[in-house]
Each structure stands twice: as structure tokens, then as C-alpha cells.
Amino acid sequence: MSPNTGQVQTILGELDERLGIEFVRVSADHAVATMPVAGNRQITGSMHGGAYCTLAETLASLAACEHAGDGRTAVGLDISATHTGRTAAGRVTATCSAIRLGKTVAVYAVEIDDEAGQRVSTARVTTILRDA
Template sequence: MTPATGPVQTILGELDERLGIEFVHVSAERAVATMPVAGNRQITGSLHGGAYCTLAETLAALAACEHAGDGRTAVSLDISATHTGRAAAGRVTANCTAIRLGKSVAVYAIEIDDDEGRRVSTARVTTVLRDA
């Protein structure tokens, strides 16, 4: 894992690094990141659905770890995503917002937009919080 290259310094997992995810903001209540479309396209020329899901899950996991606090961690339990648009160039921006911040579970909504501000994917991630 290597430090992120974006405005927010955090640790990137190997897949996050390969996808080019850059973090803008990370807190327990809200997280924002961007990701390039180039290098992450499927054979149709648009951003791969798995890349959307990885971006969403990465943001939710980081936010949930912030919520969990020292000595605790978050593990993703469930992800649901609906891809409603097509990003073929530029970058996408994901906005992750807490729905529920409990003692053992945190749930997040993630909205992903293209450079034009059009919604291309919406996801929901549920995480379980546990001792590290």
C-alpha cells in the first residue's frame, strides 16, 4: 500500500492505486474521491461497473474506519449499485454520505457523477465495525 497522491493523504490498497483513485475528503460522515475513466474501461468503451463498485466500497470503508475509531476497523458486508449513465472519458467523482453510524454497523450512500455532473452510478454500502 502507498500513500494517496490526491489532496487528502491516506493509504491506498493495491487495487485502489491501480484504478487511480484520489481522495479529496475523508471523514466518518462524508468522503469524496475521484477516479479516471481512462485505464478503467470495459470493452464497450465506458467505465467498468466493477470500477464504480470499487470506488464506492473504498470510500465507504475509509469513512467507516474513521467512524470506528482507534483499535477498530470496518469490513464491508454488502454493496448494491445501480449504474444509470455512461462515463467514457475524463474523471468520475464519488460523494459518500453516512446514512447510519452505529456501534457495530455503518451504512453509506455513494453517488458517482461524471465530469458534466451527470449521475452515472448510485451505490449503498453496509459495513460491520469490529475490533482490529
């Protein structure tokens, strides 16, 4: 299921594709993805907070699927995000780190930075793991 195996397009959902999410690295404990700001702005011209949340949940869910293993899947259970910066151009990069990798629950911290390396959003994503 890792993008390194060339299967990313079969994993992405329709919204993820529309937002332009691209994976750099995905493993159970660490994942990185980027997303363009263009096409994902709110009416004020800056990146939409919902786009940050979608990026965070997509990345954490994919990492959780890696952790769950064959025959199992991950489903988002909870997300909490704090948007601390503003960006209106370029790409953002999300870095996802495991907080807890259990048998039934995986929890991740996702930090999203703009191209200048400034933090624009931080999310905590909890996923539930279950049989596919």
C-alpha cells in the same frame, strides 16, 4: 487515517492504487474521491461497473474506518449499485454520505457523477465495524 493527515497511501489497497483513486475529503459522515475513466473501461469503451463498485466500497470503507476510531476497523459487508449513466472519458467523482453510523454497522450512500455532473452510478454500502 484521514488523507488530510497525509496517510492515504498507507491506507490504499493495491486495487485502489491501480484504479487511480484520489481522495478529496474523508470524514466519518462525508467523503469525496475521484477516479480516472482511462484504464478503468470495459470492452465497450465506457467505465466498468466493477470500477464504480470498487470506488464506492473504498470510499465508504475508509469513512467507516474514520467512524470506527482507533483500534477498530471496517469491513465491507454488502454493496448494491445501480449504474444509470455512461462515461467514456475524464474523471468520475464519488460523494459518500452516512445513512447510519452505529457501534457495529455503518451504512453509506455513494453517488458517482461524471465531469458534466450527470449521475452515472449510485451505491449503498454496508460495513461491519470490529476490533482491529
